[in-house]
Amino acid sequence: MTTRRKKQGKAGQDTQKIRAHVTRSYLTPSQSSANAILALTREVEIGEGIKGFDFDTLVSKLVEQNNAVFEGDLRRVEAMLLDQSHVLQSLFVFFTQKMAHAKYMDSLETYSRIALKAQNQCRQTLATLVELKNPKRATFIKQQNNAVNQQINRSENPKNSEHSANKILEEIPSERLDTRTPQAAIGVNQEVEAMGENHRAKDGRREKKG
Secondary structure, eight states: OHHHHHHHHHHHHHHHHHHHHHHHHHHSHHHHHHHHHHHHSTTOEEETTEESOOHHHHHHHHHHHHHHHHTTOOHHHHHHHHHHHHHHHHHHHHHHHHHHTOOSHHHHHHHHHHHHHHHHHHHHHHHHHHHHHOHHHHHHHHHHHHHHHHHHHHHHOHHHHHHHHHHHHHHSTTOOOOOSOOOOOOOSOHHHHHHHHHHHHHHHHHHHHO
């Protein structure tokens, strides 16, 4: 009984170690990515009687590429995006050509849908590459979007807009809002007004005489 319990205990410990190892592997980006690649390429023949890739080599190359990105070297990422755009362009051309030889409407619609999806994905991939190569442009667009959103928020909430306008004026030297109580308007030259009334009266008499 004692020997049997020891074997069961050891088996339990081995199972726990395996679970811990697999868990760490699953949570490690390079190892989990390598496992995914192995699962996708398990049946790929790379030689006579040889299928699949090598796990350790995959992990080491992924770690190497990750370190390059951490150090600011994005050439691998740029190459990946560009290569993917070429593949998507090839899909677009391939299914566009199949459209020309389609004999049924269902086939034509399927080919056209796949071609347009590939074209759209190619465009998005190239746009991502352009933003990666020109981060200042992306930052500028983000700032412009923030400015537009702020303007929309002000228009939707007039109180905030008025508060912001007051704040801007207060921040400018010698520019202050006049918060005093408005006073009644005072005539600039009362004598001129009086003379104007007399002048109008004389003109009235002349019209009567004429």
